[in-house]
Amino acid sequence: MSEITNSTPTKTPASKPVRGTAPYALSDLILLPTTVPEIIQKTWTNNMEEWAKGVPEDKYHARERHLAATAFSSEGRLITWVLVPKPGTDVTESYREAVGEGGVRGSFVENDGSKDNLERILGALETYERPGLVARTEDDGEEGVKDVSTMSVASVYVPSKYRHHGYGHLMMKLLWEEMESRKIAFTFLYSDLGPDFYGDFGWTARTCTQILIPTTMTLPTPPTARTRGSVKSITLEPVATDIQLQDLIEQDALLVRKDLEARLATAKTNNDKKAKTIVAVTPEIRSIQWLHARSFFNASVIFSQNHSPLLIQTDLKYGVRVPGSKTQFVLWHHDFTDDNLFILRWRLDPSSSSPEEDTDAIALAFAQAAKDEAKKWGLSKVVFWNGDEALAHLLGLKVETRKDSIPSLGLLNSVYPGHQPEELEWVLNQKYSWC
Incomplete structure (x- = not known):
């Protein structure tokens, strides 16, 4: 899976995909928000393979800490999410047989910053809660412009050794469900995977x-x-x-x-x-x-x-x-x-x-x-x-x-049930909303 970044990257050679046996069954995975520094830093280390562009790890981490300290990232607006195995689960038998004594093992522990636990992070992403406006010509008989909460999605990443097992797809599906439960009105992201990939989960490509x-x-x-x-x-x-x-x-x-x-x-x-x-x-x-x-x-x-x-x-x-x-x-x-x-x-x-x-x-x-x-x-x-x-x-x-950073938008049914994507317009779809 290629990813959405916190920058708009020029293309760098991707790591060679590993198409071996999946370590965990999809049904054994969950998407968790985390505030544990070691876990967050591990997500930065993971996505360096795609986005660091030669920047040393210490400076790359320092930049992310610098941005996490801004008002935009504070007071719970920035959430780091990790896709991890549920408590009490373990790797599949087929994976255990395929890798022998090597590879990842066990379930994820939420507050554990140990090396073994960090290796159980199968994917990660960030969301930023942001203010938005929604105007509807028909809204159950009520017309008008409303202030709403939105979420932008960034830094979606699956480490190369865990790709091609459906983990990225599952991560986006679970994120959409999380946003539904939080009554987020609409969500948006900038895709480097073309105009169609995120449409499977609710985001549709817009003017680019x-x-x-x-x-x-x-x-x-x-x-x-x-x-x-x-x-x-x-x-x-x-x-x-x-x-x-x-x-x-x-x-x-x-x-x-x-x-x-x-x-x-x-x-x-x-x-x-x-x-x-x-x-x-x-x-x-x-x-x-x-x-x-x-x-x-x-x-x-x-x-x-x-x-x-x-x-x-x-x-x-x-x-x-x-x-x-x-x-x-x-x-x-x-x-x-x-x-x-x-x-x-x-x-x-x-x-x-x-x-x-x-x-x-x-x-x-x-x-x-x-x-x-x-x-x-x-x-x-x-x-x-x-x-x-x-x-x-x-x-x-x-x-x-443009062929990269394609803006993609989704309106959530928990707030606006029954909407049609083709009847949804995004105005001021410009760089100020990117993260």
């Missing part, structure tokens, strides 16, 4: 496009500047502090809610009788700070030879905005691992522009600022997931289809 802006590209001038000379020049200011970021995110979340309300009103005006559900992951400061913490750690520890400590401390900013504006900004994430500057949130509100300002000019200024930021940090391109086609047209670029 991107706009790529190379740092070598020369951006066009605003269309209006070619016909008139009175377009106001655009100056931008950095989004550098948590207070500035909080102001932007709070306003952004409010406007996302208003957008969903407007969509419902349009459906009602058009007398749309077909039930439809629209969801959005609520923008929140914690997720942006988590991504920033990832960038900071990678720059200062893993790729420290490429950047001066002073530059990292003073110049690794959240993004830029039109000076003083809460509705015209771009936030980004420095992905030093895979050579990208990702656009997290791009908000451009024409109604906020003064008459002498030009919306296209602001969009181009944002794109130029992102391109300059990428180049400053040695990144080769700017990546905007599911970016507006109008922006691509303005830049003279094509909207491309």
Whole structure:
């Protein structure tokens, strides 16, 4: 089983699959949440075979501890799950006969950090509980936008020596049941297994496009500047502090809610009788700070030879905005691992522009600022997931289809019984919701 990662990996040679006898019967396995440090660290060690990309184990573990200490991961929002044999079970007779005295043995003990017990971890994943919004044109006679709990899924991993026995499939099935029992409204993940694999368990693939802006590209001038000379020049200011970021995110979340309300009103005006559900992951400061913490750690520890400590401390900013504006900004994430500057949130509100300002000019200024930021940090391109086609047209670029990190979404029947996946829409399906 290939996996969903806490980063968007370039492909590395996978370990050779082991297709021997399954050590445990599927009926003898359970999915457990764990807070035991040794068990959590073992899941990191296991998935290093796919995602470490040459990073030493001590730094890899240090990064995960660094991220686990953020507000986004705190207070039970981050859960590490392990697929393990039930108490009182043991390996199958066929496995015992096949491996002789070697191999794994026995059942899993929840609070045991010993080496033998850690070898009984057959798979692992992480979930993050996050705020979301659900808008329904029909909801048992009640229309409206509701605040809900969602779960994003990441770091799904089965060690190579335990693959091809159905453990990954079982793990996702059991996770879905756990989310049903917790009354999670919807769940989402980013698949590197193509668009179909997770559909067996409830997640269905969604729009998966991107706009790529190379740092070598020369951006066009605003269309209006070619016909008139009175377009106001655009100056931008950095989004550098948590207070500035909080102001932007709070306003952004409010406007996302208003957008969903407007969509419902349009459906009602058009007398749309077909039930439809629209969801959005609520923008929140914690997720942006988590991504920033990832960038900071990678720059200062893993790729420290490429950047001066002073530059990292003073110049690794959240993004830029039109000076003083809460509705015209771009936030980004420095992905030093895979050579990208990702656009997290791009908000451009024409109604906020003064008459002498030009919306296209602001969009181009944002794109130029992102391109300059990428180049400053040695990144080769700017990546905007599911970016507006109008922006691509303005830049003279094509909207491309992605083949990895495919966003996949599921609405849980425990909260919304009887829904149809084709009637489910995900708005703002962008990088800020990735983890």
